[in-house]
Amino acid sequence: MSLPPNVSQTAFDAALKAWRQSVGGEWVFTEAADVALYRDAYSPFYGEPEERVASAAVAPATLEEVQAVVRTANQHRIPLYPISTGRNLAYGGSAPVHSGSVVLDLKRMNRVIEVNERNAYALVEPGVSYFDLYDHIQKAKLDVWIDPPDPGWGSVIGNALDGGGGWTAAPFRDHFGSHCGMEVVLANGEVVRTGMGALPNSKSWQHSRWGFGPWVDGLFRQSNFGVVTKMGFHLMPRPDALMTSTVTSMRDEDIVPMLDVLNRLEAQHLVNGSTQIFGGPNRPGAGSPTWTIQVPIYGPEPVVRAAMDYVKAKFTAIPSLKFTEGELFRTPLSPDALTRVRLVNFGIPNLSTFAMLGRNPGNPDPAGGHIGFSPIVPRTGESILEFRRYYDEHVTKSSVGRELGVVGPVYMTCWERTLVCLIMFPIGRDKARNTKVRALFEKLVRVAADRGWAEYRAPAAFQDLIASTYSYNDSSLTRLRETLKDAVDPNGILSAGRYGVWPKHLRKA
Amino acid sequence: MTSRREFLEVAALSAVPAIAGTPLKAAATTVSPQASAFDALQLLLFDERYSQSRDVATRMSRTGAAVHSLADGDVTQVWLNRIAPAWQRGPSIVAGVTARPALFCLEQLALSSGLRVVFHAEHVIHADGSTEHSLLRGAESLDLSSSDLNRAGARWHARIADALTRYRPSTAQSRVGRSEAALEPFLPPRTQLLTSWIIGGDRS
Numbered sequence: 131m132s133l134p135p136n137v138s139q140t141a142f143d144a145a146l147k148a149w150r151q152s153v154g155g156e157w158v159f160t161e162a163a164d165v166a167l168y169r170d171a172y173s174p175f176y177g178e179p180e181e182r183v184a185s186a187a188v189a190p191a192t193l194e195e196v197q198a199v200v201r202t203a204n205q206h207r208i209p210l211y212p213i214s215t216g217r218n219l220a221y222g223g224s225a226p227v228h229s230g231s232v233v234l235d236l237k238r239m240n241r242v243i244e245v246n247e248r249n250a251y252a253l254v255e256p257g258v259s260y261f262d263l264y265d266h267i268q269k270a271k272l273d274v275w276i277d278p279p280d281p282g283w284g285s286v287i288g289n290a291l292d293g294g295g296g297w298t299a300a301p302f303r304d305h306f307g308s309h310c311g312m313e314v315v316l317a318n319g320e321v322v323r324t325g326m327g328a329l330p331n332s333k334s335w336q337h338s339r340w341g342f343g344p345w346v347d348g349l350f351r352q353s354n355f356g357v358v359t360k361m362g363f364h365l366m367p368r369p370d371a372l373m374t375s376t377v378t379s380m381r382d383e384d385i386v387p388m389l390d391v392l393n394r395l396e397a398q399h400l401v402n403g404s405t406q407i408f409g410g411p412n413r414p415g416a417g418s419p420t421w422t423i424q425v426p427i428y429g430p431e432p433v434v435r436a437a438m439d440y441v442k443a444k445f446t447a448i449p450s451l452k453f454t455e456g457e458l459f460r461t462p463l464s465p466d467a468l469t470r471v472r473l474v475n476f477g478i479p480n481l482s483t484f485a486m487l488g489r490n491p492g493n494p495d496p497a498g499g500h501i502g503f504s505p506i507v508p509r510t511g512e513s514i515l516e517f518r519r520y521y522d523e524h525v526t527k528s529s530v531g532r533e534l535g536v537v538g539p540v541y542m543t544c545w546e547r548t549l550v551c552l553i554m555f556p557i558g559r560d561k562a563r564n565t566k567v568r569a570l571f572e573k574l575v576r577v578a579a580d581r582g583w584a585e586y587r588a589p590a591a592f593q594d595l596i597a598s599t600y601s602y603n604d605s606s607l608t609r610l611r612e613t614l615k616d617a618v619d620p621n622g623i624l625s626a627g628r629y630g631v632w633p634k635h636l637r638k639a
Numbered sequence: 640m641t642s643r644r645e646f647l648e649v650a651a652l653s654a655v656p657a658i659a660g661t662p663l664k665a666a667a668t669t670v671s672p673q674a675s676a677f678d679a680l681q682l683l684l685f686d687e688r689y690s691q692s693r694d695v696a697t698r699m700s701r702t703g704a705a706v707h708s709l710a711d712g713d714v715t716q717v718w719l720n721r722i723a724p725a726w727q728r729g730p731s732i733v734a735g736v737t738a739r740p741a742l743f744c745l746e747q748l749a750l751s752s753g754l755r756v757v758f759h760a761e762h763v764i765h766a767d768g769s770t771e772h773s774l775l776r777g778a779e780s781l782d783l784s785s786s787d788l789n790r791a792g793a794r795w796h797a798r799i800a801d802a803l804t805r806y807r808p809s810t811a812q813s814r815v816g817r818s819e820a821a822l823e824p825f826l827p828p829r830t831q832l833l834t835s836w837i838i839g840g841d842r843s
Contacts, residue, residue, distance in 0.1 A: 163816055167750065171743075171821035261719075283747075481744050485712030488740035491688050494829050498739070499822040560825035 131160045132185045134209050135230040136635075145206040149188045152198035157238070159187040168216065168233045170223030172499045172557050174568050174591050182225045182590055184211065187233040193313070193321065193359050199234060200357060201319035203623045210234045211625050212357045214256035214288030217281075220502045220554075220589070221292060227590040228626035228636070239359065244336075247272040250365045251310060251336040256287045256358065260479040274365040275477030277302040282479020287361045293352055293587045295544030297474040299402040299428040302366045304545045306351050310339040313360035314350055317619035322356070336362035352587070354625030355618050369428040372475065373438055373458040374403065377445045378419035384450055385409065385421050386511030391444050392423060393509055396546055400437045401425050403475070407514070407541035419452075426475065434458065487554075495535055500554040501567075503538075503574055505583040509549040514541060516581070517551045524577055525553065525570070534567055550586065575599060590627075597630020612637065680704055680806060680837075681725065684735035684745075686712055689833055691762070691796040692736040698800040712738045714745055726752040732839035734758075734803050736796070742836045743820040749838045756818040758806070758837040762788075762795065766829045770795055775819055777837070781806055799835045808839050815840075 149158045168184045175181040190196045203210045211231040216224025240257030260278040277296035290305035311325045325341035326334045395401040403426025427434045442453050473480045489496045507513045538553030555567045579599035611631045622633020683706045685696035696706040725731045758777035772788040781802040791798040
């Protein structure tokens, strides 16, 4: 059994004893074989001394048990690292940022507390996965959709708190943005409900997110200020139809007007699906379009068709663009349609992304296990062209004939008005290669920051580096976060170092 | 109620929906009259994109194994409709000759049912057709060695089919952790990687 950092054997033994009393001995894990299951499957330091690992794990099943575990940790100054289902692959998995922390595993808290069809919302616990919520809705025959990410086996709450996104309509595919109300256990064990939930016997916790006074929910996103034990989400009433058309161009410079048109249509809420942009250095071959944009519209069929006519008119006003109207799919999908669509676009969770990203005859040089480099850049064609130059200069050259097998860039529009230029860095069993991947990743972070771009999410190994690039006014944002951290978690027991926020006793000068 | 062991070996997915399903053997794609020979093995998954995988499925189905095709390597449907319901009822053995991601996903799911990867081999298929084999776990329980596979040459998959057919769960299954399925070995460009595997083991 290993000890958490800066914790004496006596203190740890006392904490373990208290936790066993609180949650039951069978839910406190200290044996190496058990704790190893919390390793990050895609750690960029996999198998190396610097890999971040847990020292133990404890798995409460109720709010009261979470409170008890946290109070004990606070009393004995034991660092905790809460996880939901631990599926944040490519961005850290279930391993703690501060190596040696005790994983606070919330998978047993897996109740779907409510799904309200009439007002289209859900209230869930952290252990509820997208598969679970989908299954609950299907069994109850409720006419609402969830918005699963790729893949769908993760926690609904965990994905939202990590800043994840999905593939259906806005605003639902912004998972944190579509939440409504939280229940949080603070480091001292106190329970807080946010928004309308702060009203005892509130009738509108999941109906309105703002409540009264300063809104604090954002403090719990990608953070270490509390343990979220319940969260509400607005769901999408099942749309009658989805139609996805395609706009292509053979001209490189056309990405500028293409994106301008798309942005305007999206800001007008005419294009509400997750647009995808393909092109640039990934162009598949001679004769293929230089740029391809997919334009999905969800809604009632007459509205979808009318909106698509308008969208077509706007794109085809640019003579060099080609507009291809896509098939309209009515929902619920027919069995035949189910085999022809990308399921996540229809709110159906699945695991196909692993097969797609894996090595196979059609994909001989895959990313496989990978970490995501995910800078946010302005949503303009000029930025995409600049990002492509940046990629050509720093990635293609640095990867030396694709030696590292870097895959990208993938232009993602998970959220309205936002463009993420994702690059996937393969992580494998070859430590020397992983070392090169890490060096390139770190270089890209710095070079991107020089251009005014920064990542929205990152694996634990790079969170300090990326946080350091958000350095406006002598890192005043970091200092504000540290001030808040010291106030709400003075002993620094919760998720030390997560997203670059360290407690006072672990802060570097 | 989930047991401590099932939960633990999770790290995983609480995510096994309780979808009604049929027993694996009854739902088999192919079941021969000699099915009793396969009491140990409940289902073989094969990836129809690979001739070697198809050959193993053909051989095993002839002798009574239930086999299921993965058209594109994705395990979602077979897991939801067949494997998850079976694992909710109790431990049952699933094997495969598939691409690596199928094993990775099913291992993660298996851990939450108290099951483990008890056999894992990798077959690196080079552009010239030659194949390198790495036996990573449990080969001894199948009486299988790399030299066996090398001797078999281009017909190595017949040897794998034979070994999978003979597998019987051990009553003294040692406790093992996660396999190496999450990450790939370093491979030269244009090579393919097939995995042979068995997920099984008793609940402990």
